[in-house]
Amino acid sequence: GESVGLHLPTLSVQEGDNSIINCAYSNSASDYFIWYKQESGKGPQFIIDIRSNMDKRQGQRVTVLLNKTVKHLSLQIAATQPGDSAVYFCAENNYGGSQGNLIFGKGTKLSVKP
Amino acid sequence: EPEVTQTPSHQVTQMGQEVILRCVPISNHLYFYWYRQILGQKVEFLVSFYNNEISEKSEIFDDQFSVERPDGSNFTLKIRSTKLEDSAMYFCASSEIGTSAETQYFGPGTRLLVL
Numbered sequence: 001g002e003s004v005g006l007h008l009p010t011l012s013v014q015e016g017d018n019s020i021i022n023c024a025y026s027n028s029a030s031d032y033f034i035w036y037k038q039e040s041g042k043g044p045q046f047i048i049d050i051r052s053n054m055d056k057r058q059g060q061r062v063t064v065l066l067n068k069t070v071k072h073l074s075l076q077i078a079a080t081q082p083g084d085s086a087v088y089f090c091a092e093n094n095y096g097g098s099q100g101n102l103i104f105g106k107g108t109k110l111s112v113k114p
Numbered sequence: 115e116p117e118v119t120q121t122p123s124h125q126v127t128q129m130g131q132e133v134i135l136r137c138v139p140i141s142n143h144l145y146f147y148w149y150r151q152i153l154g155q156k157v158e159f160l161v162s163f164y165n166n167e168i169s170e171k172s173e174i175f176d177d178q179f180s181v182e183r184p185d186g187s188n189f190t191l192k193i194r195s196t197k198l199e200d201s202a203m204y205f206c207a208s209s210e211i212g213t214s215a216e217t218q219y220f221g222p223g224t225r226l227l228v229l
């Protein structure tokens with residue numbers, strides 16, 4: 001089975017609303033998680049990361065929450081804007097891999113309605 | 115802000131031909147990676163590279179693939195005898211020191227189409 005997956009493949013929100021994108025992981029040994037944003041035709045763009053010794057980390061308009069008990073990761077985007085429309089991937093480090101290659105989830109497409 | 119660059123942005127090739135995808139990682143980064151993304155699917159790890167040798171590779175990275183750092187700035191992925199199923203976006207990434215808890219920065223990708 002997949003190590004990292006997403007609960008919702010698509011999410012549609014109104015401009016100005018908050019968005020929450022969820023991700024489940026299965027490898028309890030993973031200790032580093034990243035959210036990437038991918039716009040059409042572009043490469044994954046780093047948004048925010050979190051280490052397993054943290055439960056929450058905030059950036060500019062984004063917050064990542066980590067629940068190790070249920071192996072769940074979420075990305076919260078405050079005051080969602082049309083420019084936030086993209087596919088969002090969670091990724092975990094391949095713990096045990098010597099150089100930390102990343103395992104990506106399938107992605108959630110976020111659509112922001114004006 | 116420094117970024118990873120890739121060329122070409124698009125490549126069309128005939129099945130059985132060889133292609134070379136090029137990447138220029140961020141200049142002070144020491145670890146380099148190739149990933150691929152088949153249309154509509156998730157990003158998959160291919161290979162990592164450090165100090166002029168492969169550090170790790172996935173099951174996808176078979177004898178058909180090779181990587182090279184031909185000079186101080188470029189990092190290449192060669193696909194010999196391309197197959198239809200090699201059609202995908204290929205992303206190069208780099209990280210500063212390659213630890214397991216370190217951000218990897220991705221390039222814009224090369225879209226490869228094998229006909």
